[in-house]
Amino acid sequence: MVLREIGYLTKKELVDSNCYPSEERFNKGLVVIIECTEEIPCNPCEAACKFKAIKIGKPITNVPILDEDLCIGCGVCIAKCPGLAIFVIDKTYSDNEGLISFPYEYLPLPLIGSIVKAVNREGKVVSSGKVIKVLNNKSLDRTPVVTIAVPKEKLDEVRGIEKLESKDSK
Amino acid sequence: MIEKEVVVIGGGPSGLSAAVEAAKRGAEVLLVDENLRAGGQLFKQIHKFFGSSAHKAGVRGIDIATELLEQARECGVEVWLNSVVVGLFNERKVAIKRTLTDNSEKLEIVQAKKIVIATGASENAVRFRGWTLPGVMGAGAAKTMTNVNRVLPGKRILMIGSGNVGLIVSYQLMQAGAKVVGVIEAAPQIGGYGVHAAKIRRAGVPIYTSHTIREAIGSKSVEKAVICEVNDKWQPITGTEKILEVDTITIAAGLKPLIELAMMYNCKCSFIPQLGGWIPLHDENMESTISGIYLVGDATGVEEANTALEEGRLAGIAIAEALEYISLENARKLKKEIWQRLNELRMGPFGEARMLAKNNILTGCKKQ
Numbered sequence: 001m002v003l004r005e006i007g008y009l010t011k012k013e014l015v016d017s018n019c020y021p022s023e024e025r026f027n028k029g030l031v032v033i034i035e036c037t038e039e040i041p042c043n044p045c046e047a048a049c050k051f052k053a054i055k056i057g058k059p060i061t062n063v064p065i066l067d068e069d070l071c072i073g074c075g076v077c078i079a080k081c082p083g084l085a086i087f088v089i090d091k092t093y094s095d096n097e098g099l100i101s102f103p104y105e106y107l108p109l110p111l112i113g114s115i116v117k118a119v120n121r122e123g124k125v126v127s128s129g130k131v132i133k134v135l136n137n138k139s140l141d142r143t144p145v146v147t148i149a150v151p152k153e154k155l156d157e158v159r160g161i162e163k164l165e166s167k168d169s170k
Numbered sequence: 171m172i173e174k175e176v177v178v179i180g181g182g183p184s185g186l187s188a189a190v191e192a193a194k195r196g197a198e199v200l201l202v203d204e205n206l207r208a209g210g211q212l213f214k215q216i217h218k219f220f221g222s223s224a225h226k227a228g229v230r231g232i233d234i235a236t237e238l239l240e241q242a243r244e245c246g247v248e249v250w251l252n253s254v255v256v257g258l259f260n261e262r263k264v265a266i267k268r269t270l271t272d273n274s275e276k277l278e279i280v281q282a283k284k285i286v287i288a289t290g291a292s293e294n295a296v297r298f299r300g301w302t303l304p305g306v307m308g309a310g311a312a313k314t315m316t317n318v319n320r321v322l323p324g325k326r327i328l329m330i331g332s333g334n335v336g337l338i339v340s341y342q343l344m345q346a347g348a349k350v351v352g353v354i355e356a357a358p359q360i361g362g363y364g365v366h367a368a369k370i371r372r373a374g375v376p377i378y379t380s381h382t383i384r385e386a387i388g389s390k391s392v393e394k395a396v397i398c399e400v401n402d403k404w405q406p407i408t409g410t411e412k413i414l415e416v417d418t419i420t421i422a423a424g425l426k427p428l429i430e431l432a433m434m435y436n437c438k439c440s441f442i443p444q445l446g447g448w449i450p451l452h453d454e455n456m457e458s459t460i461s462g463i464y465l466v467g468d469a470t471g472v473e474e475a476n477t478a479l480e481e482g483r484l485a486g487i488a489i490a491e492a493l494e495y496i497s498l499e500n501a502r503k504l505k506k507e508i509w510q511r512l513n514e515l516r517m518g519p520f521g522e523a524r525m526l527a528k529n530n531i532l533t534g535c536k537k538q
Contacts, residue, residue: 004359007332007367007377038364039518041476042220044228060222061518080228082218083365106345123374141218141230160372166347 008121009035011156021068026091030073034064035159036085048080075101079143088147089155098155099132101147108164109134109144117162118150125162127154174200174248176489177264177282179255179431182210183475184467184482185288186238191486192284193245195495200280201247202266204254208242209235210290210467214310214317215475217338224511225476234475258285258435262462284462284489287432288482291425291446291468296330299385305392309339309422316346324418328395329353332377333361334474336422340370343420351414354381354397356404363520382406383419392417425472432469435460438538440531444523445471451535454509455488456481459538464489471531473516473524480512 003009014020017037025031034045034054039061046056046064053070054077056062075088078101090099110116110131118129129148136144150158178189181203193199201208215231226234242249252269256277259265264280293308300306305324309331315321327348329340332355340350350370358380360367367377380400387394399410425446429439432450437458439448449471456464464485467478484505491501516525 003364003367005379006371007360007364008371009364009368035368036365038520040220040363040365040520041222041515041517042227043222044218047223048228059514059517061514061521082220082228083363084369085365119372119374121368121372123372141228143218163344163373 003037006122009037010121013037017063018065019063021066021071025068026089029092030075030088030090031068032066032071032073032075032077033087033089034066034077034081034085035087036064036081036083039063042082044080044082045077045086048077050076075145078103078145079140084143087159091152091155093149096152097149098152099147099149100155100158101133101145102160103143104146104160105143106163108166109136110146110161110164116148116164118148118154118158119160119162120157121159123160123162126157127151129158129161171263171279171281173281174198175282175493176200176284176286177202177280178286178288179264180210180288180290180467180469181205181208181249181251182288182290182467182478183212183234183238184290184469184478184485185210185286186242187479187482188286188288188464188466188486188489189247189482190238190241190245191483192489192493192495193242193247193486195487195490197490197493197495199245199247200282201242201249202253202255202264203249203251206252208239208249208251211310212238212475214313216317216342219475221476221515222511225479225515231475255431258431258463282462284464284492286464286466286482286485286489287450287458287469288466289428289431289469291427291472293421294424294426296383296421296423298383300387300392303386303388303392304390305388305417306386306419307421309335309420310425312418312420313339313342316342322346322348323420324348324392324416326351326416327418327420328383328397328414328416329420329422330383331355331361331422331424332357332367332379333422333424334363334366335425336420337362337366337370339420339422340375341366341373344370344373344375348418350375351416352397353377354383355379356382356400358402384411386419392419395419425468427469427472429469432458432463432465435463437463437465438535440534442471442527442530444527445473449527449531451531451538453532453535454505456485457488459535471524471528476515477512480508480515484508484512
């Protein structure tokens with residue numbers, strides 16, 4: 001089953017499309033994953049990276065390629081991607097846990113320190129997670145970036161959290 | 171009779187761009203829009219745009235709209251809002267039902283030298299038993315209610331159509347607090363970008379490909395929807411019915427260009443399904459088969475905001491050239507850059523069919 005049929009990518013498709021950093025690079029620290037495999041005219045990620053780690057070039061329909069050696073995992077590209085397809089992963093956070101940062105454009109935003117349900121690309125809960133950071137400053141232009149800690153072995157799967165209940169009673 | 175050098179019909183991204191490019195070079199421009207605010211679909215586009223920096227990629231549609239309106243104001247474009255162009259008559263006379271500042275209405279006839287038709291497109295209907303129940307609406311209507319009027323049309327949504335409109339509106343309805351119970355798509359594959367589909371799949375929304383809607387059920391409004399699988403001949407397969415508990419059914423089954431004014435003026439049209447239906451032909455300057463009438467944006471083929479912006483710019487520059495506000499040399503250079511960007515926007519698997527269709531329009535127009 002492929003993206004066009006099920007609406008989400010499998011790790012195999014990402015690896016086959018050269019979109020996945022090597023395990024060696026993961027073990028060095030924070031690194032970006034750009035889950036964007038289709039040729040669509042779009043290149044704000046390339047412009048966003050001041051380390052020039054993301055390459056698209058011309059034509060702008062080229063699939064973005066990450067230079068994993070130039071990437072330091074700063075995550076500025078996460079909020080710049082109109083497709084919300086960029087994540088930052090840190091597999092070196094601790095012995096058992098790793099971090100994933102993802103764009104989260106829903107309200108309410110999770111609270112730092114809270115426990116949340118981490119979901120995979122299909123929206124299924126695969127783990128619980130602890131919210132480590134929530135960024136929502138002006139430069140993100142209303143795309144908050146949430147960082148959660150999950151068991152390390154779940155990092156290839158987890159790409160978000162289950163939507164939180166709204167406190168609004170409307 | 172009022173005289174204006176340029177009359178732009180429709181203040182969406184293509185009309186606004188055309189108005190700005192002509193006005194900033196000295197042309198006298200009147201822009202007419204039927205809404206209370208210009209901006210077209212842009213004020214509903216709360217998501218960040220794709221494209222390149224020339225298309226303000228990464229900027230939200232609503233912010234692009236605000237900027238364009240500001241530019242139009244700065245260039246001295248005259249704007250008549252809440253006013254409808256009701257007809258185009260011989261020798262470029264534009265009949266406008268104008269709403270004045272005291273809310274009274276007046277029929278004005280404006281004599282134009284150049285006219286830009288930027289009327290956009292309207293949503294297609296999908297008919298099924300129960301489709302007239304309250305709660306069934308176009309996805310664009312749901313988007314307007316939610317993003318512009320801040321009214322949530324319903325709490326449990328079934329989206330019909332998995333093109334970019336269906337996928338993006340599903341996401342926006344979720345952001346506004348609704349639950350999208352499912353997206354159905356008659357084709358065996360998802361129509362829109364993979365990244366848009368991925369966003370809603372990550373939120374747990376199922377996308378049922380090879381499915382259609384059979385019926386909407388409810389006494390006074392939608393309470394349930396019956397969907398079922400279709401075979402490779404698009405026919406429903408009995409026995410595969412599923413019942414979904416929903417209160418709203420939003421239809422994102424494509425758009426068709428609004429071309430009545432172009433047809434009224436006898437602009438030649440061609441039937442091009444890939445672009446939404448009957449399409450008025452135009453040349454590289456976005457001029458129709460009738461001299462002095464230009465066509466831009468979704469009215470010349472349903473595409474997206476970025477192509478609308480570029481086509482509008484193209485027409486504005488071509489009009490400035492025709493009215494001698496810009497040299498042939500400068501115009502040629504600017505138009506070439508725009509065509510390069512337009513071609514880039516139409517590249518890739520999602521743009522191919524449109525690229526081909528647009529090239530056929532240019533060829534077809536030459537033959538007239």
